[in-house]
Amino acid sequence: MIRAENVTKIFGSDPESAIPLLEENKTKDEIRELTGQTVGVNKASFDIQQGEVFAIMGLSGCGKSTLIRCINRIIDPTAGHIFFKHPERGELDITQLDEEGLRTLRKENMSMVFQHFALLPHRTVLSNVGYGLEIQGRRRQQRQEAAQRVLDMVGLGPWGRSYPSELSGGMQQRVGLARGLATDAEVLLMDEPFSALDPLIKVDMQQELKRIQRELHRTILFITHDLDEAMRIGDHIAIMEDGQIVQIGSPEQILVNPRTEYVAKFVEHADPTSVITASTIALPLNSDQFVSTGERDGISYLHRKDLPHVRFGMDREGRLHDVQVDEQDVPVRRLEEVLEDDDARPASSERTGVALTCGEDAVLRQILRSRLVSTLPVVVTNGDGRVRGLIDDPELINGILEKRGEIP
Amino acid sequence: MGELFEFLHALMNDPFGFVDLPIRQAITDIVNWIVATFRDFSRTYISPPVRGVMSGVQGALNSVPPGIFLLVTFILGWWAASWRVGVFGVIAFALIGFMGVWDQMIITLSLVVTAVFFCVLLGLPLGILSSRSDRFYAFMRPVLDIMQTTPPFVYLVPAVMLFSIGNVPGLIATIVFAMPPVIRLTNLGIRHVNAEFIEAALAFGSTKRQILWKVQFPLAMPTIMAGLNQTIMLALSMVVIAAIIGAGGLGLEVYAGLERLNIGQAFVGGIGIVLLAMVLDRITQGLGEKAPGVRDRGE
Numbered sequence: 001m002i003r004a005e006n007v008t009k010i011f012g013s014d015p016e017s018a019i020p021l022l023e024e025n026k027t028k029d030e031i032r033e034l035t036g037q038t039v040g041v042n043k044a045s046f047d048i049q050q051g052e053v054f055a056i057m058g059l060s061g062c063g064k065s066t067l068i069r070c071i072n073r074i075i076d077p078t079a080g081h082i083f084f085k086h087p088e089r090g091e092l093d094i095t096q097l098d099e100e101g102l103r104t105l106r107k108e109n110m111s112m113v114f115q116h117f118a119l120l121p122h123r124t125v126l127s128n129v130g131y132g133l134e135i136q137g138r139r140r141q142q143r144q145e146a147a148q149r150v151l152d153m154v155g156l157g158p159w160g161r162s163y164p165s166e167l168s169g170g171m172q173q174r175v176g177l178a179r180g181l182a183t184d185a186e187v188l189l190m191d192e193p194f195s196a197l198d199p200l201i202k203v204d205m206q207q208e209l210k211r212i213q214r215e216l217h218r219t220i221l222f223i224t225h226d227l228d229e230a231m232r233i234g235d236h237i238a239i240m241e242d243g244q245i246v247q248i249g250s251p252e253q254i255l256v257n258p259r260t261e262y263v264a265k266f267v268e269h270a271d272p273t274s275v276i277t278a279s280t281i282a283l284p285l286n287s288d289q290f291v292s293t294g295e296r297d298g299i300s301y302l303h304r305k306d307l308p309h310v311r312f313g314m315d316r317e318g319r320l321h322d323v324q325v326d327e328q329d330v331p332v333r334r335l336e337e338v339l340e341d342d343d344a345r346p347a348s349s350e351r352t353g354v355a356l357t358c359g360e361d362a363v364l365r366q367i368l369r370s371r372l373v374s375t376l377p378v379v380v381t382n383g384d385g386r387v388r389g390l391i392d393d394p395e396l397i398n399g400i401l402e403k404r405g406e407i408p
Numbered sequence: 409m410g411e412l413f414e415f416l417h418a419l420m421n422d423p424f425g426f427v428d429l430p431i432r433q434a435i436t437d438i439v440n441w442i443v444a445t446f447r448d449f450s451r452t453y454i455s456p457p458v459r460g461v462m463s464g465v466q467g468a469l470n471s472v473p474p475g476i477f478l479l480v481t482f483i484l485g486w487w488a489a490s491w492r493v494g495v496f497g498v499i500a501f502a503l504i505g506f507m508g509v510w511d512q513m514i515i516t517l518s519l520v521v522t523a524v525f526f527c528v529l530l531g532l533p534l535g536i537l538s539s540r541s542d543r544f545y546a547f548m549r550p551v552l553d554i555m556q557t558t559p560p561f562v563y564l565v566p567a568v569m570l571f572s573i574g575n576v577p578g579l580i581a582t583i584v585f586a587m588p589p590v591i592r593l594t595n596l597g598i599r600h601v602n603a604e605f606i607e608a609a610l611a612f613g614s615t616k617r618q619i620l621w622k623v624q625f626p627l628a629m630p631t632i633m634a635g636l637n638q639t640i641m642l643a644l645s646m647v648v649i650a651a652i653i654g655a656g657g658l659g660l661e662v663y664a665g666l667e668r669l670n671i672g673q674a675f676v677g678g679i680g681i682v683l684l685a686m687v688l689d690r691i692t693q694g695l696g697e698k699a700p701g702v703r704d705r706g707e
């Protein structure tokens with residue numbers, strides 16, 4: 001959807017003079033010494049897929065806010081290209097657009113959410129949400145209806161007539177988010193949108209964003225200085241240091257395989273339980289930990305060496321058929337359902353009375369919580385329902401202790 | 409040797425005797441030229457609209473019975489600021505009436521309203537232009553300094569030569585003297601609008617013009633209102649001086665009292681001006697705080 005190629009921004013009186021030095025891989029400090037120019041963004045390249053949340057993470061001053069402003073050219077990049085896949089007009093190079101083209105892009109295809117909300121204090125909440133629609137030239141009636149719909153979506157339906165100053169920080173940012181969503185732009189640029197909020201509200205907003213994103217599937221570029229936030233929200237994460245992108249990958253890839261010291265230092269303090277997935281820690285079926293106990297009526301059974309009384313039956317396609325404890329069938333349920341429904345949780349004396357299955361993308365935290373319901377090994381299945389492996393206490397403990405290994 | 413000594417002696421004692429800058433004559437010539445060239449223009453194109461607005465305002469104010477005037481003052485003060493301001497306005501205007509200078513006050517108020525009307529009409533666009541072009545502002549700054557610091561007496565004479573005696577030259581002098589705050593504070597207000605609002609407007613594809621009218625201007629409103637308040641105060645301070653060249657009202661009361669050494673008369677006019685100034689100040693300040701951009705300042 002958006003592809004950045006060597007996007008570079010140099011601040012100073014003569015930005016061009018620093019470009020050849022960047023080619024020689026001189027550092028930011030060396031370039032400042034030699035030319036007096038400040039490197040904001042240094043040859044950043046990335047590719048954002050349609051419908052994903054792409055998080056850019058870095059400490060303050062690393063150039064992440066400059067980079068996001070290069071994407072909609074509120075800041076003009078000194079060099080490099082940014083390609084945008086326009087739904088009708090094909091691939092556009094944003095860096096080549098003229099004033100008019102740029103305005104159209106911002107009006108129709110790209111909106112933005114700001115760290116300090118930047119809501120217009122003299123306009124009501126509804127009129128703030130409708131600002132982008134107003135600039136698009138929509139009629140009053142139409143834009144009020146559209147704005148109200150988005151306002152309902154962020155949970156602020158009844159607040160349309162209020163002024164931003166009457167709202168709390170969290171609510172103000174909901175308005176900011178609603179304003180960004182209202183124009184139906186394909187791309188949403190979010191510049192540290194939750195950094196100014198209280199920790200509790202922040203988590204709320206992250207969940208809210210995920211919920212809305214499940215519904216709308218926008219392409220989101222999300223800037224943050226908080227690795228946990230990036231991991232919770234981002235489908236992919238780019239880590240920036242001193243104007244350079246030092247690593248791009250899925251949260252799990254970055255957590256398990258940090259490429260530089262700098263990334264490793266961040267990751268050290270990250271919470272693995274919400275990032276590490278079942279597929280990473282599961283004991284694969286082909287492991288020698290499993291013992292096959294033969295076949296009956298087309299169902300083949302196996303059990304773990306250390307747990308002979310719990311047997312798992314699979315059909316010919318490799319789907320889970322049944323789970324037996326001491327030759328007795330136990331009910332099998334989805335882990336996700338059990339976690340959502342408290343009533344389904346049996347008393348602790350029955351914790352071996354139910355077996356759970358989970359998808360490959362279930363995270364460590366969920367599996368840990370499921371241990372309150374069932375102490376039997378959790379069966380990991382893929383999208384087709386085929387069994388990929390089992391997770392029992394040894395796998396969980398290794399996962400928590402930041403097992404660093406290969407990602408399948 | 410002796411000649412050189414004499415020359416140095418003269419240079420030290422009277423260095424200015426060597427050059428005689430004919431500035432008086434030059435300015436007299438320039439003003440005469442301006443008057444000769446523009447007299448017809450100013451009397452045909454500038455005087456009538458100024459006089460027209462003035463007589464319109466005066467007619468309107470005169471048509472209001474004083475009792476209604478007091479009532480309106482109360483409501484306006486209450487709405488713009490608080491009931492206290494409303495009550496204060498009524499007391500101040502009643503005092504003016506009791507002192508027997510009601511009609512003069514109406515004339516002065518008309519002069520001020522007319523002058524402020526033209527100050528805003530010209531000052532607002534100039535202020536906006538100044539905020540959008542550094543070059544234009546660089547040109548405006550010395551002009552504004554001249555307008556504000558030149559003693560008003562200096563340009564009373566050319567004003568009379570261009571516009572003859574009466575309310576009009578007084579108004580022109582008042583407009584020149586009172587306009588700078590509107591220009592300066594419009595410029596300042598627009599320039600000081602927080603960059604994040606501009607950025608947000610830009611990010612949604614606004615044009616420069618849309619940013620001006622939808623973001624900068626409304627947010628600059630409290631500052632612009634402060635400028636307007638200053639302009640009103642300056643206009644009031646000019647009414648006595650304008651009386652010298654024939655403007656009427658409370659200023660004339662003061663001027664006439666001075667001429668006849670009638671201290672009582674002069675003071676009545678002076679007190680009237682002060683009271684009028686206080687009422688106008690409180691009401692316009694209240695309006696400034698009601699301005700839209702003022703919401704949640706500092707939060």
